[in-house]
Amino acid sequence: MNVPEDLRYTSDHEWARLEDGKLRIGITEYAQDALGDVVFVQLPEVGASVGSGDSFSEVESTKSVSDVYAPVAGTVVEVNTELNDAPQRLNEDPYGEGWICILQLEDESVYSSLLDAEAYRKLIEA
Amino acid sequence: MSDNTTGTNTAAATSTAETGDTSVHSMDGTSLGDVTGVEGHRPAPGGKATSVPLLGRDAEPAIFEMSSPGRHAHSFRTTQVPEWSAEELVPAGHLRPEPLALTEVSERDLVAHVTRLTHRQYSVDLGAYPLGSCTMKYNPKLCDDAAALPGLIGAHPAAPASCTQGWMELLCDLSDALCEVTGMHAVTLQPPAGAAGELTGLLLMRAYHAAQGSTRTKVIIPDSAHGTNPASVTLGGYQTVTVPSDERGLVDLDALRARLDTDVAGIMLTNPNTLGLFEEDIAEIAAAVHEVGGLLYYDGANLNAILGVTRPGDMGFDIVHMNLHKTFAVPHGGGGPGAGPVAVSQRLAEYLPGPLPQREEDGSFTWRTPEQSIGRVHTWHGNSLALARAWSYILANGGDGLRRVAEGAVLNANWLRHALRGTYDLPYDRPNMHEFVASTTSLKKGKGLRALDVGKRLLEEGFHAPTVYFPLIVDEALMIEPTETESPQTLAALADALIDIAADEEGAWKAAPRTTPVGRVDEARAARTLIPTWDALDGQP
Numbered sequence: 001m002n003v004p005e006d007l008r009y010t011s012d013h014e015w016a017r018l019e020d021g022k023l024r025i026g027i028t029e030y031a032q033d034a035l036g037d038v039v040f041v042q043l044p045e046v047g048a049s050v051g052s053g054d055s056f057s058e059v060e061s062t063k064s065v066s067d068v069y070a071p072v073a074g075t076v077v078e079v080n081t082e083l084n085d086a087p088q089r090l091n092e093d094p095y096g097e098g099w100i101c102i103l104q105l106e107d108e109s110v111y112s113s114l115l116d117a118e119a120y121r122k123l124i125e126a
Numbered sequence: 127m128s129d130n131t132t133g134t135n136t137a138a139a140t141s142t143a144e145t146g147d148t149s150v151h152s153m154d155g156t157s158l159g160d161v162t163g164v165e166g167h168r169p170a171p172g173g174k175a176t177s178v179p180l181l182g183r184d185a186e187p188a189i190f191e192m193s194s195p196g197r198h199a200h201s202f203r204t205t206q207v208p209e210w211s212a213e214e215l216v217p218a219g220h221l222r223p224e225p226l227a228l229t230e231v232s233e234r235d236l237v238a239h240v241t242r243l244t245h246r247q248y249s250v251d252l253g254a255y256p257l258g259s260c261t262m263k264y265n266p267k268l269c270d271d272a273a274a275l276p277g278l279i280g281a282h283p284a285a286p287a288s289c290t291q292g293w294m295e296l297l298c299d300l301s302d303a304l305c306e307v308t309g310m311h312a313v314t315l316q317p318p319a320g321a322a323g324e325l326t327g328l329l330l331m332r333a334y335h336a337a338q339g340s341t342r343t344k345v346i347i348p349d350s351a352h353g354t355n356p357a358s359v360t361l362g363g364y365q366t367v368t369v370p371s372d373e374r375g376l377v378d379l380d381a382l383r384a385r386l387d388t389d390v391a392g393i394m395l396t397n398p399n400t401l402g403l404f405e406e407d408i409a410e411i412a413a414a415v416h417e418v419g420g421l422l423y424y425d426g427a428n429l430n431a432i433l434g435v436t437r438p439g440d441m442g443f444d445i446v447h448m449n450l451h452k453t454f455a456v457p458h459g460g461g462g463p464g465a466g467p468v469a470v471s472q473r474l475a476e477y478l479p480g481p482l483p484q485r486e487e488d489g490s491f492t493w494r495t496p497e498q499s500i501g502r503v504h505t506w507h508g509n510s511l512a513l514a515r516a517w518s519y520i521l522a523n524g525g526d527g528l529r530r531v532a533e534g535a536v537l538n539a540n541w542l543r544h545a546l547r548g549t550y551d552l553p554y555d556r557p558n559m560h561e562f563v564a565s566t567t568s569l570k571k572g573k574g575l576r577a578l579d580v581g582k583r584l585l586e587e588g589f590h591a592p593t594v595y596f597p598l599i600v601d602e603a604l605m606i607e608p609t610e611t612e613s614p615q616t617l618a619a620l621a622d623a624l625i626d627i628a629a630d631e632e633g634a635w636k637a638a639p640r641t642t643p644v645g646r647v648d649e650a651r652a653a654r655t656l657i658p659t660w661d662a663l664d665g666q667p
Contacts, residue, residue, distance in 0.1 A: 037650030037653075039650055062649045062650055062653060063595040087654060
């Protein structure tokens with residue numbers, strides 16, 4: 001299972017990448033595999049302010065509907081509207097074209113409190 | 127009828143009693159053939175549908191494609207029946223300017239089309255249907271006869287009570303029986319289905335709290351609950367609070383206590399829960415919820431497991447809905463009509479929807495609407511012919527027969543769980559009630575066999591698929607409910623099929639189902655590209 005070294009992770013199977021004080025967010029390879037074929041992504045609204053751990057997006061697969069939780073507090077500044085027409089990108093390229101949104105961080109230091117690749121790998125192998 | 131419903135339970139129960147414990151020691155996969163009726167003769171399984179003939183190789187056209195201008199499904203050849211035009215019969219103001227664009231087919235083609243569609247379907251009348259949580263059991267034909275009695279089908283619901291005393295007696299008797307089965311005080315027969323029953327129950331909860339001057343906002347629901355529960359809570363104007371399950375698969379009592387306060391209107395529970403496990407702490411749960419002034423709602427989806435054995439009312443529940451289309455021989459699926467009566471304890475009786483049939487001291491029957499009624503939840507008196515079916519089923523079984531229904535359902539499900547042990551993962555491998563949840567987690571890791579693939583392959587083996595990917599707390603879940611109506615031979619054939627599928631060579635399941643009128647469909651594409659109507663198909667790939 002692919003767990004890129006340069007990302008941070010949550011125990012709810014989201015990944016996060018720090019880009020100039022902003023955080024790009026998606027779901028992990030493990031998450032997309034567990035969900036199965038994704039058929040719809042409910043994107044958050046640009047401008048929405050979210051608290052750490054808030055459910056701010058939904059991913060619907062042929063199996064179920066799952067919440068996506070904000071790894072840290074912040075404001076949504078960009079969403080991946082490509083997913084409206086091609087939700088399968090979450091399956092095909094979860095760490096690339098399958099990104100969900102970008103958050104403007106309130107406090108950049110919280111990034112380092114997220115799980116690193118090794119810790120996340122341990123979590124999914126447990 | 128007992129042959130059709132509980133007779134097979136008896137066979138299973140007897141063999142267990144005589145051999146000590148057939149349900150355990152015939153589970154090694156090799157001795158499944160032991161379920162013989164007579165020595166040396168193993169009856170063929172009655173619930174395996176692999177013999178269904180399939181004539182065609184083509185897709186059935188949509189009815190619209192058969193349309194031919196001027197054709198009618200009804201016409202008289204004789205000229206002795208006079209014909210009138212619409213203009214002669216209908217006032218001009220009520221006539222359409224243009225005729226309605228209806229499909230024009232002959233009666234012959236219409237019947238052939240619908241009959242062919244019927245033959246392309248799987249149904250409980252065709253074979254076993256182990257669709258967990260849905261209780262797809264065989265419905266005795268006796269109940270069809272009862273619901274077709276001319277005196278029942280000929281009555282108009284607006285007829286005065288003096289003309290429908292028999293119908294009202296039936297509804298009163300059914301109400302009494304449902305209260306007895308559930309241990310409740312009063313019941314409304316109006317809700318037409320389970321989810322409608324849930325909403326009715328939540329509106330009753332709201333009315334009760336409002337009358338106490340309380341404005342509670344939250345309803346607690348376990349993480350294993352049916353998806354309708356949180357939906358009904360939202361529709362009822364409450365917020366859902368989820369309580370996790372513990373390692374036993376039961377409500378985590380400490381976590382529940384931590385969520386209880388005077389803002390909690392109640393809790394919705396299914397018992398046995400969706401893992402098929404009995405909530406052993408129900409007395410403690412009821413005491414804790416009542417202590418903060420909350421009410422207990424019983425989701426009756428799994429009532430088949432406890433009929434005549436234990437009662438929601440005795441467990442402390444205040445509101446109970448029943449799915450008569452699961453437990454009481456009303457056909458299930460295909461859009462109904464179903465029936466989801468809601469029974470309540472005494473303190474909630476005055477809020478029930480009305481009118482309710484009421485037995486007077488002189489033996490006559492009247493309609494009464496409770497003073498603080500939440501109002502109607504369905505037209506007239508609910509799906510009354512579905513209610514008549516349920517009453518015939520209750521009468522034909524009697525109290526002792528209903529208990530045997532539950533015993534057979536629980537025995538069959540436990541037998542099957544034992545049979546699959548060692549082949550499939552059993553995340554909660556303990557005595558279950560009427561259903562159990564297996565998983566293909568290990569088989570998926572080993573060779574990629576998913577719960578979905580097992581379901582598709584099982585269709586080829588002549589059985590309906592189990593429920594897959596539910597409850598959500600089990601990975602690659604197969605939720606299996608054989609029901610009491612399947613014989614030991616059918617159960618063994620079902621177990622054999624599931625064990626064979628698990629032994630498939632890697633990837634052999636990819637094209638399944640290969641023997642059905644429609645093969646493996648692209649479910650993801652169907653959901654991503656919605657084409658909801660035939661005319662919207664134009665131009666689509």
